[in-house]
Amino acid sequence: MxxxxxxxxxxxxxxxxxxxxxxxxxxxxxxxxxxxxxxxxxxxxxxxxxxxxxxxxxxxxxxxxxxxxxxxxxxxxxxALTTTNDASVQDVRRPDVVPGTVGQTLSALRPAGTALFGTERREVVTRGEFVPAGSAVRVLGIEHNRILVAVV
Structure with a gap:
């Protein structure tokens, strides 16, 4: 029992x-x-x-x-999950860093690294050249979701 x-x-x-x-x-x-x-x-x-x-x-x-x-x-x-996610992401089709913008590298670009444009930090890439940290760079364009820069 x-x-x-x-x-x-x-x-x-x-x-x-x-x-x-x-x-x-x-x-x-x-x-x-x-x-x-x-x-x-x-x-x-x-x-x-x-x-x-x-x-x-x-x-x-x-x-x-x-x-x-x-x-x-x-x-x-x-x-149940009842909250909604209203966050947004930066879309490369509407870039916040337009070609011609001048910024300063925060890290060495070998050929990729970080640059500061105004108050915004962005991952950037060069055409293959190495750029030391602290150099002034200009945005050449946005290609395939990457910000392409060159030394000013």
Missing amino acids: LTIALLLLFGLLFVAVEVVFIPGTTVVGVVGFALLVVGVWLGYRDLGTPLGHYALVGVTLLAGLIVYVGLRPKNLARV
Whole structure:
């Protein structure tokens, strides 16, 4: 009797964990369902048909209640992502550093590095020449998502 009660209890706990904490079909839900099936089957085998019926009806009602309470929209809203991401990125089709802008290198360009244009730090690249840090550079253009610069 204790074995059957523990199987049913752990089966219901696993189903509750599956519905509330780990939504989706995972191992926890399958194991919980298997424990419930084995517990009800053992209830019929060891305790007889009337008590097996009680176990089956009780497990069905409790599992249904767990699923109903766990899948209510109010409870799902607690674990669902409801915020929106309104961040933006710099798009190369609308560059903020236009050709002809003069800046200063913050690192050595070998041939890529960092340059400062006004207050904006940008990754830049040269045509292949090395430029020491602190040199003045001019933007030649934007090619394939890279800012192309040359020494002034």
